[in-house]
Amino acid sequence: MIKLENVTKVYPGATVAVKxxxxxxxxxxxxxxVGASGSGKSTLIRLMMRExxxxxxDVWIAGKHASQLPSWKVPYLRRSIGTVFQDFKLLPTKTxxxxxxxxxxxxxxxxxxxxxxxxxxxxxxxxxxxSDRLPRQLSGGEQQRVAIARAFVNRPLILLADEPTGNLDxxxxxxxxxxxxxxxxTGTTVVMATHDHAIxxxxxxxxxxxxxxxxxxxxxRGVYETRKNSDTTPERDPQATQEQAAVVxxxxxxxxxxxxxxxxxxxxRPVQDDVEGAVQ
Amino acid sequence: xxxxxxMFREAFNNFGxxxxxxxxxxxxxxISLTLTFGTVVFGEVVxxxxxxxxxxVRVIAWLEDDMxxxxxxxxxxxxxxxxxxxxxxxxxxxxxxxxxxxxxxNNDAMLRILxxxxxxxxxxxxxxxxDPEEYGLIVTRxxxxxxxxxxxxxxxxxxxxxxxxxxxQVMFWLLAVALGVxxxxxxxxxxxxxxxxxxxxxxxxxxxxxxxxxxxxPFLIEGALEGLIGGALAVTFIVVAQQMAVDRLSDLPxxxxxxxxxxxxxxxxxxVLLFGVAAGLIGSSLSLAVHRTLRS
Numbered sequence: 207m208i209k210l211e212n213v214t215k216v217y218p219g220a221t222v223a224v225k226x227x228x229x230x231x232x233x234x235x236x237x238x239x240v241g242a243s244g245s246g247k248s249t250l251i252r253l254m255m256r257e258x259x260x261x262x263x264d265v266w267i268a269g270k271h272a273s274q275l276p277s278w279k280v281p282y283l284r285r286s287i288g289t290v291f292q293d294f295k296l297l298p299t300k301t302x303x304x305x306x307x308x309x310x311x312x313x314x315x316x317x318x319x320x321x322x323x324x325x326x327x328x329x330x331x332x333x334x335x336x337s338d339r340l341p342r343q344l345s346g347g348e349q350q351r352v353a354i355a356r357a358f359v360n361r362p363l364i365l366l367a368d369e370p371t372g373n374l375d376x377x378x379x380x381x382x383x384x385x386x387x388x389x390x391x392t393g394t395t396v397v398m399a400t401h402d403h404a405i406x407x408x409x410x411x412x413x414x415x416x417x418x419x420x421x422x423x424x425x426x427r428g429v430y431e432t433r434k435n436s437d438t439t440p441e442r443d444p445q446a447t448q449e450q451a452a453v454v455x456x457x458x459x460x461x462x463x464x465x466x467x468x469x470x471x472x473x474x475r476p477v478q479d480d481v482e483g484a485v486q
Numbered sequence: 487x488x489x490x491x492x493m494f495r496e497a498f499n500n501f502g503x504x505x506x507x508x509x510x511x512x513x514x515x516x517i518s519l520t521l522t523f524g525t526v527v528f529g530e531v532v533x534x535x536x537x538x539x540x541x542x543v544r545v546i547a548w549l550e551d552d553m554x555x556x557x558x559x560x561x562x563x564x565x566x567x568x569x570x571x572x573x574x575x576x577x578x579x580x581x582x583x584x585x586x587x588x589x590x591x592n593n594d595a596m597l598r599i600l601x602x603x604x605x606x607x608x609x610x611x612x613x614x615x616x617d618p619e620e621y622g623l624i625v626t627r628x629x630x631x632x633x634x635x636x637x638x639x640x641x642x643x644x645x646x647x648x649x650x651x652x653x654x655q656v657m658f659w660l661l662a663v664a665l666g667v668x669x670x671x672x673x674x675x676x677x678x679x680x681x682x683x684x685x686x687x688x689x690x691x692x693x694x695x696x697x698x699x700x701x702x703x704p705f706l707i708e709g710a711l712e713g714l715i716g717g718a719l720a721v722t723f724i725v726v727a728q729q730m731a732v733d734r735l736s737d738l739p740x741x742x743x744x745x746x747x748x749x750x751x752x753x754x755x756x757x758v759l760l761f762g763v764a765a766g767l768i769g770s771s772l773s774l775a776v777h778r779t780l781r782s
Contacts, residue, residue, distance in 0.1 A: 255693075284695030295690055308687075312696035314489045360694065 207233045207364060207395045208254055213263035215249050223249040224419040227263070231397065233363070236390045238406045239399040240430055241416035247399035250416070251368045254397060255287050256280055268363050285313055288357030288365040288394075292372035294349045296341040302328065302352045303337040309356045327355045331385050347378035354385055358394070365389055367398040371405065379405060403430040489700065496704035497711060500680040507679055508712060511672035511769075515716025515762050516723070518665030523724045523758045525658035530746050530754075532651040536644055537585055543575070544621045544640045545613040547628045553609075561633055562611055570624050573614040582607035591747055608635065666765060673712050673769025677705050681777045702774050709770025710763045717762025721755040 208231040215223045224246040231237055239247045252258040253265055256272045265273040268286045275283060296305050303324055310320045328337050331351040341349050350370060357365055367386065371379035383405055390396045400406060406413060406429060413428025414421060501508050547565075549558060558576065566574045577585070583604045590596035599606065613628070615621040621639060628637045681688065691701050728751075732744045 278698060281692070281695045281697045281700075284693065287695075289693050295686070295693070297687060297690065308690065309694040311489075311492060312691045312700060313694060314700065356694070 207231055207235070207268060208397065209264075209266040210250075210253065210260075211264045211266075213253060213260045213265060215246075215253060215258060216261040222419055224253075224416070227419075227421055229414065229421065229424075231395060233395055234390070234393050236387070236396045236409070236411040237398070238409070238411060238413045238428070238430075239397065239416060240401070240406060240413055241422075243401075245416040246419040247416055248368055249419075251366050251397065251399050254364070255289055255366055256283060281313075285360055286363045288354075288360070288362035290350070290353050290357050290365065290367040290370045292369040294341070294346075294353045294373075296349055296352055296356075298341055301338050301340055302333055302344065302348075302355075305341070305352055306356045306359050309359050313360060315360075323359055324355075327359045328352075330358070330388070331355045332381075345378070346374050347381055350374060350378075350382055351385060354382070354389070358389055362394065364395045364397070367396065367400075369399055369401065371400065371402050376404065383409065406430040493700075493704045493707055496684075497708040500676070500683065500708055503683055504676055504679050507672075507676045511669065511676045511712050512716045512719070514665060514669035514672045515713050515765055516719040518662050518669045518765075519717050519720035519758050519762055520723050521658050521665065522662040522761070523720050523754065524727075525655055525662065526754050526758075527724055527728060527746055527751070529651060529655060530750055531744055532647055534588060534591070534746070536648055537589055539640050539644050539648070542572075542614045543612040544615050544645075545624050545628065546638045547611040547613065547631070547634045548608045548636045548638065549610055550633055550635045551608060553633045557633060558609070558611075561631065565611060565613065565628070565631075568624065568627065570616055570620065571613055572616045575612045575614075577610045577612055579605050579607060579609050582610065591745070669713075669716065670765050670769045670772070673709050673766050674773040676712065677709050677770040677773035678777065680705060680708060681773065705770050705774055706767060709766035709768075709773075711766065713762035713764065713766025713769070714759060715762075716765075717759040720762070721758050725751060725755070 208229070210227050210229040213227040213229075214225050217223055227246075227250065229250075239250055241247050249258065253260055254267060256265070256267065256275065260273050263273070264271065267283060270279075270283050272283060297308065300308060306324045306327060307320050310323065315323075325334065325337070328334050331354055333348060333351055333355065336344060336348060339348075341352070344352065350373075354370070365386070370386070371382050374382065379402060386396055386398065387409070410427050410429075412426050413423065413430070415423040415428075415431070549561075553561075562574050562576055565571055583600065583606075586600055586607055587597070590600070611628075611634075613621070613624055615624055625637050625639050628634050688701055728744070728746060735744060
């Protein structure tokens with residue numbers, strides 16, 4: 207679904223953002239991109255949505271050779287990619303419903319399809335009763351759920367999320383992860399860049415760790431960090447991590463993740479079952 | 487249908503958002519095109535009224551009806567040799583009739599007379615003096631030439647009218663061009679502001695895969711509309727002013743015809759509207775081309 211071959215991105219001013227990245231993400235996978243700030247996670251996300259072109263190497267997205275795609279075809283590629291960001295990017299003058307509908311209107315979807323799809327997707331993210339609220343009348347978590355609804359309403363093949371829980375408290379983040387997990391279960395490939403230890407550890411999905419623009423680790427069922435390179439990850443709040451881990455992976459006895467590193471869990475438990483109570 | 491409605495809605499939205507700037511742009515188009523259109527219409531009024539005096543003709547010798555073609559040709563050749571004369575044309579009865587149809591286009595009584603007797607007007611020799619200001623001697627000599635029934639000279643009124651037209655035209659065209667450039671720049675500015683006001687929306691549109699034309703067309707429509715409104719105001723203004731001039735200045739001498747034919751107004755007016763739309767499209771295209779938000 208997404209394939210990067212020897213991808214290097216150098217920004218003007220000779221800042222090397224990512225170097226010699228080789229990554230192959232299959233359809234339906236859920237992949238965490240982890241790493242310190244500046245390790246190249248966001249650049250990778252931007253390459254995967256063809257917001258950036260690689261300086262070297264090739265990028266394939268949804269079967270298209272993205273690094274050779276003429277710019278006028280990019281909009282059509284984007285229709286198979288949903289994007290979610292830390293800062294939500296909602297239009298402040300539009301209601302939740304209108305924000306979601308906007309993604310369909312501007313891709314010239316028929317009105318009847320919009321009327322049919324938008325309520326469905328708002329229901330999926332649990333906002334049916336708040337569809338006429340403006341973003342400022344919604345909590346951060348609710349705003350992010352609107353953003354996810356907008357990203358998903360055109361049923362993309364790929365959902366790219368750049369720190370979707372970065373502005374949210376641990377409890378709210380769990381709700382967001384539940385929705386992303388649900389979307390992933392419909393067959394959508396999800397790639398999520400994150401700093402959130404607890405979420406990564408609890409979800410037990412593929413983890414790609416970037417260190418200074420290179421892939422340091424790529425594990426099919428990884429945790430946020432391993433002891434070996436713990437010095438390259440950013441500072442974190444052990445308290446929050448512990449709380450979140452406890453919420454997400456309820457019942458599992460788990461030390462704070464640094465200590466738990468390396469202990470591979472053999473069972474992947476659906477997040478939504480565990481956190482049902484926590485988000486309601 | 488849905489997207490077309492969407493685009494016009496978006497284009498109109500900015501009119502409210504940046505009302506003052508939009509008004510400025512429309513006024514600039516209006517003034518520029520009023521000058522342009524005014525110049526064209528005034529030029530037409532002068533052209534119609536000086537039809538006989540076109541191409542620097544200052545003296546007309548109306549010929550006697552019984553003059554033979556050979557005699558006429560001989561006379562034409564002779565006059566051409568006069569030192570004060572630059573050139574001489576022969577206008578037949580038929581050509582005179584065609585000319586009169588235009589000249590008296592708003593004079594029904596005169597047209598009726600012409601219809602009844604198309605050969606009422608005599609043939610003539612039109613004389614271009616070597617020095618446009620000095621044609622007194624030509625008039626005197628022609629008056630005493632056999633075969634010439636009557637000599638008519640342009641006179642001060644015609645001279646003044648043509649001089650006025652030539653002077654005004656240069657000045658108006660210069661002004662119109664300068665204001666036209668200003669109008670394009672002002673339209674570009676309104677579009678620039680519209681893009682800036684909608685930069686968040688545009689960012690999201692690009693994220694969710696709105697095509698380039700879908701993002702750009704509302705701005706092109708907006709620019710075109712501003713140009714069209716300015717042009718429509720200019721056409722309306724000139725038509726009303728023209729009508730008022732015809733009504734109010736009825737005490738002018740009979741031979742001055744201020745009215746302009748309707749099909750001329752229609753044709754030139756449509757052209758002016760087209761210019762307005764073109765100015766709007768150029769302005770908005772300029773803005774779209776340079777705006778960073780729209781670069782991929």
